Each structure stands twice: as structure tokens, then as C-alpha cells.
Amino acid sequence: xxxxxxxxxxxxxxxxxxxxxxxxxxxxxxxxxFAKAANKLxxxxxxxCMLFLNVYRIEDLGGMDFGYVIYVLLxxxxxxxxxxxxxxxxxxxxxxxxxxxxxxxxSNYALIGIPLSEALFGAEGAAVATLLSTVTIPxxxxxxxxxxxxxxxxxxxxxxxxxxxxxxxxPLIQAVFVGLAAVGVRAVLTHFGVGFRLxxxxxxxxxxxxxxxxxxxxxxxxxxxxxEFSAVTSLKKEIVFGTLMRTVAVPVFxxxxxxxxxxxxxxxxxxxxxxxxxxxxxxxxxVSSVPMAQEMDSDATLAGQLVVWTTAVSAFTVFLAAxxxxxxxxxx
Numbered sequence: 001x002x003x004x005x006x007x008x009x010x011x012x013x014x015x016x017x018x019x020x021x022x023x024x025x026x027x028x029x030x031x032x033x034f035a036k037a038a039n040k041l042x043x044x045x046x047x048x049c050m051l052f053l054n055v056y057r058i059e060d061l062g063g064m065d066f067g068y069v070i071y072v073l074l075x076x077x078x079x080x081x082x083x084x085x086x087x088x089x090x091x092x093x094x095x096x097x098x099x100x101x102x103x104x105x106x107s108n109y110a111l112i113g114i115p116l117s118e119a120l121f122g123a124e125g126a127a128v129a130t131l132l133s134t135v136t137i138p139x140x141x142x143x144x145x146x147x148x149x150x151x152x153x154x155x156x157x158x159x160x161x162x163x164x165x166x167x168x169x170x171p172l173i174q175a176v177f178v179g180l181a182a183v184g185v186r187a188v189l190t191h192f193g194v195g196f197r198l199x200x201x202x203x204x205x206x207x208x209x210x211x212x213x214x215x216x217x218x219x220x221x222x223x224x225x226x227x228e229f230s231a232v233t234s235l236k237k238e239i240v241f242g243t244l245m246r247t248v249a250v251p252v253f254x255x256x257x258x259x260x261x262x263x264x265x266x267x268x269x270x271x272x273x274x275x276x277x278x279x280x281x282x283x284x285x286x287v288s289s290v291p292m293a294q295e296m297d298s299d300a301t302l303a304g305q306l307v308v309w310t311t312a313v314s315a316f317t318v319f320l321a322a323x324x325x326x327x328x329x330x331x332x
Contacts, residue, residue, distance in 0.1 A: 011314060012315075014220060032225075039219075042219045052208070056182050068277075102285075103306040106286050107140070121274075132279075145170055148166075148292065148296040238306075242306045251317060278322065
């Protein structure tokens with residue numbers, strides 16, 4: 001029951017913010033042009049600041065266990081490769097295919113995943129999940145760029161050069177790697193006895209924090225302002241498929257394979273690691289998938305629908321995953 005209450009409490013504010021954005025649109029406070037401009041601002045400024053600070057706040061990258069990291073990377077790649085032919089069969093428009101594909105492998109790790117890991121396994125779960133974020137977030141974004149590039153609105157064939165440029169120019173990927181570079185510089189300074197931190201420059205750190213704090217609420221308000229109930233009918237097949245894949249098929253595969261490998265002695269993991277697995281495989285579609293879809297000329301309407309519906313359904317599937325893991329002794 002505690003897991004159900006947590007899951008509901010985790011997604012309720014997201015749904016509420018989306019609803020407020022929808023109401024603001026209806027009363028004329030958020031016009032389509034404003035929502036589109038705000039989405040661009042979220043993607044190019046606010047989210048990068050948030051990701052940079054999330055990485056920079058990691059104290060020690062040296063404690064990362066690469067066994068569970070490799071498992072997550074391989075599992076996400078398998079999900080991507082399996083989903084690719086499936087979405088080809090489910091929908092025809094290229095723009096829908098790109099948005100649908102990224103929704104299957106890309107979780108809301110930064111917003112829900114890390115707090116969820118802490119709720120499931122305390123400080124140890126949060127520490128494992130935070131370290132994992134330095135790998136999962138770039139991986140999600142790299143695969144998202146590939147997904148949206150190979151299924152372009154205009155139907156053109158993307159070149160490898162264009163995809164690589166898209167990855168390099170992606171603000172979210174850039175933010176993570178700048179954060180990692182900053183952590184590396186900090187480690188070098190610490191080694192030589194210099195205790196300097198970005199937080200020592202109080203004004204700069206406050207500005208970064210302010211910008212970071214704006215990312216999630218504005219992204220959710222814009223998502224609500226762009227949400228259309230009328231779109232559900234025309235996108236019903238894609239919404240149902242994407243939601244079931246993200247909230248049912250992916251958690252069953254990701255958590256089930258990890259449990260089987262643990263029992264076989266192939267994967268050396270604990271409850272803290274499984275908390276991060278729930279964060280990777282069990283959480284809904286990332287909010288950032290919507291502004292990225294818009295920026296890369298994909299179907300942002302479908303991307304938004306999938307964020308909303310997977311978020312609502314995940315309140316119950318996350319609870320079910322936590323309940324089963326407790327039942328089998330992983331979260332003992």
C-alpha cells in the first residue's frame with residue numbers, strides 16, 4: 001500500500017500541472033505560439049541547466065558498479081531494437097513512428113526515477129540511481145535523436161553525418177557531458193587540495209538553480225497547453241500501443257531479465273540496484289520527449305499524449321512492480 005500511495009503521489013502533481021496548463025490554454029493565457037516558444041526555451045535552456053546540476057551534484061563517480069550499468073545499457077538497446085520493427089507495423093506516418101519509438105525506451109528518469117529509487121530503497125537506492133543517470137540520460141537522448149532522425153516528417157533519408165550532428169548539437173546531451181567535465185575538474189582540484197565548488201560562486205549557482213527549477217513546471221504547463229482530447233481518437237492505436245509497451249512490456253522485460261540473471265549468478269545486484277531498474281524501466285515517458293519531438297519536426301501531439309497516458313497508468317504499474325519485488329524478497 002505504501003508503494004501505491006507513493007506512486008500516486010509521484011504522478012499526481014504531474015497530472016495536476018498538465019491540467020492547469022490545459023485550463024490556461026482554454027481561458028486564453030497560453031496561446032499556441034507562446035506554448036511553442038516556451039517548449040523551445042525548456043529544451044534549449046531550462047532542461048540543460050537541470051541536467052547539468054543533477055550531474056554536478058554527484059559526489060563520486062568512482063563508486064559506480066559497471067556491471068549493473070552495462071546491463072541497463074544493453075537492455076535499453078534491446079528494447080530499442082525490438083521496438084523498431086514493431087512500430088513499423090503499428091503506424092505508417094513517419095513523424096508518428098519517431099515519437100512512438102522514443103516513448104517506448106525513454107523513461108522519466110530525472111523527474112520521477114531518482115526520487116522513486118530513494119522511496120523504494122532509501123539513500124542507497126538514490127545514490128545508485130543518481131550515478132546511473134550519468135549513463136542513462138545521454139543514452140536516452142542519443143537514441144531519441146536517432147529515432148526522430150530516421151523517421152522524419154518530410155520522409156527524407158537521414159545520413160549518418162546528420163544523425164551524429166544531431167547528437168552533438170543536442171542541448172541535453174551537451175549538458176550532461178559539460179556536467180561530467182565539471183565533476184572531473186572538481187576531482188582534479190580536490191586531488192591537489194583545492195576545495196573550490198561552483199556553489200562557492202553564490203550568484204552563478206543561484207541563477208543555474210533558478211533556471212533548473214523552471215524546467216519541469218514549465219514543461220508540464222506547456223504540455224497541458226498543447227494537449228488535445230480530440231487527438232485521442234485519431235491517435236488511439238498509437239496511444240494504446242505506446243502506453244502498454246512503456247508501462248507493461250518494458251518493465252516486465254527489464255525487471256524480469258534482471259531478476260533471472262541475478263538468480264543465475266550472472267548479475268551481481270542488490271535491492272538498491274533494482275530500485276534504479278524500476279526507475280529506468282517502470283517510469284512513464286520523459287517529459288523532455290515532447291519538446292525534442294517538436295524541435296526535430298516529429299509528432300509532438302502524439303509525444304504529449306503518450307507522456308500523459310503513460311504517467312497516469314504508471315501510478316499502478318510502478319506499485320505492482322514494487323509489490324512483486326517485495327514479494328520475491330528483492331526489497332526485503
